[in-house]
Amino acid sequence: MNCFEIKDLNLHYGTFQALHHINMDIAAGEITAFIGPSGCGKSTLLKTLNRMNDLVEGCKITGSVTLYGEDIYAASDVNLLRKRVGMVFQRSNPFPMSIYDNIAFGPRTHGVKSRLELDRIVEESLRAAAIWDEVKDRLKKSALSLSGGQQQRMCIARALAVSPEVLLMDEPTSALDPISTEKIEELLLTVREKYSIIIVTHNMQQAARVSDKTAFFLTGEVVEHDSTETIFAMPHDQRTEDYITGRFG
Amino acid sequence: MSKQNIIKLREKLMSAVFLVAALASILAVGLICFFLLVNGLPAMGEIGVFKFLLGREWSPTDIPPVFGILPMIVGSLYVTAGAIIIGVPIGVLTAVFLARVCPKRLYKLLKPGVDLMAGIPSVVYGFFAMAVIVPLTGSSMLTASILLGVMILPTIIGLAESALRAVPEQYYEGALALGAGHYRSVFFIVLPAAKSGILTAAVLGIGRAIGETMAVVMVAGNQARMPVSLLKGVRTMTANIVIEMGYAGELHRQALIATGVVLLLFILIINLSLSALKNRSKQ
Amino acid sequence: MGETVKTKKKAFERVMQSATWAAAVITIGVLVLIVGFVLVRGVPHLKPSLFALRYTSDNVSLMPALISTVIMTAAALIIAVPLGVFAAIYLAEYARRGNRVVAVIRMTTETLSGIPSIVYGLFGGLFFVVALGWGYSVLAGAFTLSIMILPLVMRSSEEALNAVPDMYREGAFGLGAGKLRTVFRIVLPAAMRGILAGVILAVGRIVGETAALIYTAGTVAQVPSNPLQSARTLSVHMYSLSSEGLHTDEGYATAVVLLVLVVVINAVSARIAKRLGGGDK
Numbered sequence: 001m002n003c004f005e006i007k008d009l010n011l012h013y014g015t016f017q018a019l020h021h022i023n024m025d026i027a028a029g030e031i032t033a034f035i036g037p038s039g040c041g042k043s044t045l046l047k048t049l050n051r052m053n054d055l056v057e058g059c060k061i062t063g064s065v066t067l068y069g070e071d072i073y074a075a076s077d078v079n080l081l082r083k084r085v086g087m088v089f090q091r092s093n094p095f096p097m098s099i100y101d102n103i104a105f106g107p108r109t110h111g112v113k114s115r116l117e118l119d120r121i122v123e124e125s126l127r128a129a130a131i132w133d134e135v136k137d138r139l140k141k142s143a144l145s146l147s148g149g150q151q152q153r154m155c156i157a158r159a160l161a162v163s164p165e166v167l168l169m170d171e172p173t174s175a176l177d178p179i180s181t182e183k184i185e186e187l188l189l190t191v192r193e194k195y196s197i198i199i200v201t202h203n204m205q206q207a208a209r210v211s212d213k214t215a216f217f218l219t220g221e222v223v224e225h226d227s228t229e230t231i232f233a234m235p236h237d238q239r240t241e242d243y244i245t246g247r248f249g
Numbered sequence: 250m251s252k253q254n255i256i257k258l259r260e261k262l263m264s265a266v267f268l269v270a271a272l273a274s275i276l277a278v279g280l281i282c283f284f285l286l287v288n289g290l291p292a293m294g295e296i297g298v299f300k301f302l303l304g305r306e307w308s309p310t311d312i313p314p315v316f317g318i319l320p321m322i323v324g325s326l327y328v329t330a331g332a333i334i335i336g337v338p339i340g341v342l343t344a345v346f347l348a349r350v351c352p353k354r355l356y357k358l359l360k361p362g363v364d365l366m367a368g369i370p371s372v373v374y375g376f377f378a379m380a381v382i383v384p385l386t387g388s389s390m391l392t393a394s395i396l397l398g399v400m401i402l403p404t405i406i407g408l409a410e411s412a413l414r415a416v417p418e419q420y421y422e423g424a425l426a427l428g429a430g431h432y433r434s435v436f437f438i439v440l441p442a443a444k445s446g447i448l449t450a451a452v453l454g455i456g457r458a459i460g461e462t463m464a465v466v467m468v469a470g471n472q473a474r475m476p477v478s479l480l481k482g483v484r485t486m487t488a489n490i491v492i493e494m495g496y497a498g499e500l501h502r503q504a505l506i507a508t509g510v511v512l513l514l515f516i517l518i519i520n521l522s523l524s525a526l527k528n529r530s531k532q
Numbered sequence: 533m534g535e536t537v538k539t540k541k542k543a544f545e546r547v548m549q550s551a552t553w554a555a556a557v558i559t560i561g562v563l564v565l566i567v568g569f570v571l572v573r574g575v576p577h578l579k580p581s582l583f584a585l586r587y588t589s590d591n592v593s594l595m596p597a598l599i600s601t602v603i604m605t606a607a608a609l610i611i612a613v614p615l616g617v618f619a620a621i622y623l624a625e626y627a628r629r630g631n632r633v634v635a636v637i638r639m640t641t642e643t644l645s646g647i648p649s650i651v652y653g654l655f656g657g658l659f660f661v662v663a664l665g666w667g668y669s670v671l672a673g674a675f676t677l678s679i680m681i682l683p684l685v686m687r688s689s690e691e692a693l694n695a696v697p698d699m700y701r702e703g704a705f706g707l708g709a710g711k712l713r714t715v716f717r718i719v720l721p722a723a724m725r726g727i728l729a730g731v732i733l734a735v736g737r738i739v740g741e742t743a744a745l746i747y748t749a750g751t752v753a754q755v756p757s758n759p760l761q762s763a764r765t766l767s768v769h770m771y772s773l774s775s776e777g778l779h780t781d782e783g784y785a786t787a788v789v790l791l792v793l794v795v796v797i798n799a800v801s802a803r804i805a806k807r808l809g810g811g812d813k
Contacts (some may be wrong), residue, residue, distance in 0.1 A: 052705065057628065077253055083708035093699035096722050105717065106707040111252075155703070162707055260712050264626055270618035271627075271637050274686070277679045278640040281647070284658045342555030350552050359560060361802065366563050368794040370740030372770045373787045377566045379774065380573070399562050406559065430541060432548035460648025462743040463771055487650045487743070494657075494747055509654045513647065520646045524639070 003028040003166050003196045004049060009063035011044060013056065018044045020220045022063070026213075031188060031197045033207035033228065036217030037243070042200045045217070046168050049198065050085040051078050067166070083110055086164035090171040092151035094143035099126075099135050099154060102143045106162035121161050129157035130187045149180025153187065160191070167191075169199040173206065185210050204244065208232050216240045282513075289510040292316075292503030301507065307473040309493065309501045316504040318511065320475045324390075324483040325459055325515075327476050328469065331394025332401055332458040337451050339398070340405030341440075344447075347406065348413040349435045367403035374400055375467030388470035390483040396468055397461055401454040408453060412446020413439060445530035449523060456519045460512070462487035486512045570791055574784035582785055587753040592779045594786045596755045597769035600670070603756065604749065604765050605738045607674035608681065613731055615678070616685030617720075620727075623686075624693035625715055645683035649744040652680045656748035668762040673749025680744055681734040688730020692723035725804050732801040739793055742767045766790050 004026040011019035019041045026032050034042035044053070051072065053059045065072050072081050083106075095102050103122045104112075112118055122139070126132040131153040135146070143154060152172060159167060173181040188197060188210050201207050207214050208228060215225040216235075224231060224240045235241045293301050296316045304317015347359060378396040386392045416439050424434035440447075470482020471492060484492075490505050490512075497505055584593040619637075627634045656676030666672045696719050704714040742765075750762030751772050764772065766786060773783040 050706065052702065055702075055705065079256075079708040079710050080253075081708075082706055087706035089699060089702060089706070091699060093697075093703040095700055095703060095718055105704070105709070109704075109707060109709045109713055158703075158707065256710060260710055263712050264622075267618050267622035267626055270615050271622035272633075273615050273619060274637055274641045274644055274682060277682065278643050280659060281651070281655045281679075284655055284663070285651070288658055339555045339558055342552050343559045346552040346556040350549075351556065359556070361798065362560055362563050364798050364802070365567075365795060366559075368736045368740065368798050369566065370742070370767045370770075370790055370794070372740075372742050372767050372774070373570065373790055374566070376770065376774055376783060376787055377569055381565070381569060402559055402562075430545045432545045432552075433541070436548055456646050456648075460646075460650065462648065462650040463767075467771075467774060487648065490650055490654060491743060491746065494654075506654060506658070509651055513651055516646050516648065516651070517643070520643050523646070524642065 001028045002026060003068060004198075005066045005069075006045075007064045007066075009045075009048065009061065009065060011041075011048060011053070012060045014058045018220055019048075022222055024215065024222055024225055026196070026198060028068075028196045029192075030212040031192050031199060031210055032213045032215065033211035034198065034200045034215050034217060035202075035204060035207050035243075036223075038202075039219075040217040041220040042215075042217045043170055044220075046170055046198060046200050049166070049168055050082050050087055052082075052087065054078060079109075083162050084164055085166045085168060086159035086162060088152070088156050088159050088167065088169045088172045091175055092148065092155045094146070094151050094154060094158075096142065096144060098140045099143045099146070100139040102154060103158050103161050106158060110162060125157040125161040126154075128160050128191055129153045130183065130190070131157060147180075149176050149183060152176060152180065153184060156184070156187065160195075164195065166196045166198065169197065171200050171202060174202060181206070204232075216243060218243075285506060285510050285513060288503060289507035292500055292507045293510075295500065296504065301504070302511070305475055307489075309497070309504065314501065316501075318486065318489070318504075318508055320473055321484050321486045321489045321508065322511065324469075324476055325485040325487070325512075327390055328393045328397060328465065328483060328485055329455055329458040331390065332397030333451065333455060335395060335398030336401040336405055336454055336458075340402050340450070340454070341409050341447060343402070344406045344409035344413055345435060345440065348410050349431075349439065363403050363406050367407070371400070371461060371464040372467075375464035378464065378468045383468055387480055388468055388482050389478075389480045390469065390476055391479045393465050393469040393483065393485075396464055397458045400461060400464060401457050404457055405450045405454045408450035409443070409447045412443040412450065415446065416442040445526060449526050449530075452519060452523050452526065456516060456523075459485075459515055459519070460487060462491050466491055567791065570784060570787045573781070574786075574788035577781040577785040578788060579785075582782060585755070592753075592773065592782045594766065594769060594782070594789060596753055597764050597766045597786070598789065599755050600763035601739060601765040601767075604670060604674055604677065604745075604763065605735055607670060607759070608677035608738055609731065609735070611675060612678035612681050612685050612734065616682050617689045617727060619682075619686050620689035620693055621715060621720075624690050625711070625719065641683045641686055644679070645687075647680075649680060649741055652676050652744040653747050655679075656744065661748055666760060668748065668750030668752075669760045670749055670756050670763050671759040673745050673763070673765075674759075676744050676748045677738050677741060680741070681737055684734045684737065685727075685730055688733070689723070689727045692726025692730070693719060695726060696722045725807060729801050729805040732797055732804065736794060736797045736801075739765070739790065739797065740767055741765070742771050746771070766793070 002025040006024045009022040214228045214231040424438040472482040660672035752762035756763040
């Protein structure tokens, strides 16, 4: 089954066309990696999936994106969409409040009021993001006091706390050290059972290590989208091969 | 679904509330202009615009009364010019000192001092000047100029300092590298590069000086006649309003409001030149 | 010849050095003089009787004026802060770039910040006191002051909101929070310190204000018992004492209290602003 089905998607920023005729089905229950050189449109496509591009002035989109058959650009409630499609950003962005309040922000937004329920969600999310043991004694402390890697895992926990169906990750480890990166990759492998994950990454080893499917982007187009094994072992397109083997980019 | 509708309604409602709040400043300016003009213009008409603006005599209690505010206009301009002559050089040099000369430790002491100067109420300045400057130079134009020069110092220092700090360090280093001394680099390279900011500071200083009321009233002597000498008393437009408003009769009161209109006009001109300055420095 | 150029250069350096130091000494000298003078003349007259609850012609107590100052400040803030902060939210979070209305709002706000307090006083007298029939009253004074400080509150709030990193907003939107919730729960708390620093500066302006109050709030020297009664703030009290000319000593004592207030206000504002720069907690 597919979570997202993208049909003939074009995206313009003002007069600049950032995405050209994207057609792509993204499988549910798997990890899909978007790879490609800077400016190839992979992050832009990611942001169309939860309509974060709505915030950019002058951004125009044609074509259709459906989430389990529902057109997300026709849907009236963008907030509900973003609850179903969570996002983790390139730079960890904890809110300037306590760790507990950070995690509880999403559930509270969507109407969870009971303290017990919130406590349960906070613990579960932090456990799922493999950071519970590190922070359980200081939930009331400012999230800004965490280290960079911890902050990013907390942001993942925060995204999980609203029980999304899909998790979008925009280069989640590009600002982190190797050890923190490893922790997050391990974490991805443990949560893949429950969520469909789409991860944008610059790091090809990362794509090879964690993803089931990989899509290679170049100048706003999808060059190749296949199982990760195929893309890395025997890509069909010469450009993919050149990129994978480091001959350009 | 209905809960979502409520949320949507609330979003719409609050964005309207924010817009209305933002429009309040437009409303305020509109109301201020409207009330001053409606209450001030008829008097100008009755007295005669030229007689009012260019009349050299102000005798509101004579029979018939005479309302000419030229003495006050000239008084305001003189006192403001005096304040600028005193305040701008000292202010700019102090700003240079703070931004480019002063050791860090001293700065930590001086900066709050300048901020304190900005916070001292006008009446305290007035009280001080009454006791310390007036015995030396009398209740006079000179006293008022000195006092206003001091009062606009924090405005000028603050703005000039940030203008100086905004000049890229490479300018200064470039001058040093050519063998210029520290002060030569600062005064011939950094200061000119900050000139639009410093000009803005001076114009704001003019605005503050021309609008200052209480402190001026306390030391200027307030004689409603054409200014005769630096050491003789003078009355500004602001002083005219505040002194006589309390007991003014109908036409007299309107003439005072009309004085306010003229003052507002000066302020608007100053504001316009300020935004022109800002636009120019943007380009 | 090289030598004369050198000495000329040196002379320039020395002259400008003296000039900048002299300017700084004058500036600080004036400040020290004012503060010292007020303290020397005022502190000896800070008698307990000056803090009596009632003002009489024998004992020109400053206590009622102090209480009125607090009331006036609170009232003006209650009006101006929500208005100013909401306006800033519109400008920083809602308005689109290149919006015509925004340009007009900015222009009028700048105009407001340039208008002298005596003009505010005139307007308040015409509008609140006469047209609305409130008479000389705390209410008329507070409304006049609130318009006067509105541009200050708006500007500092807008700057504080603009200083909140966009990634906070993205984070909240990404979790499905609506705009309103994002603004009130995430952006506004993050901007709170900057807003507060601006509000405290506004308090400083209110405390120091005289010209805008004489013909709006009047000069009655007792504690007002309702918002439609006249009252004088400390600054107005001081002006009245000086124009009566009978109680100069008490005037200086009042100046001391005012100075202390200003110092405290500045210190609090600077402290808040400083923590602002130093990150969270």
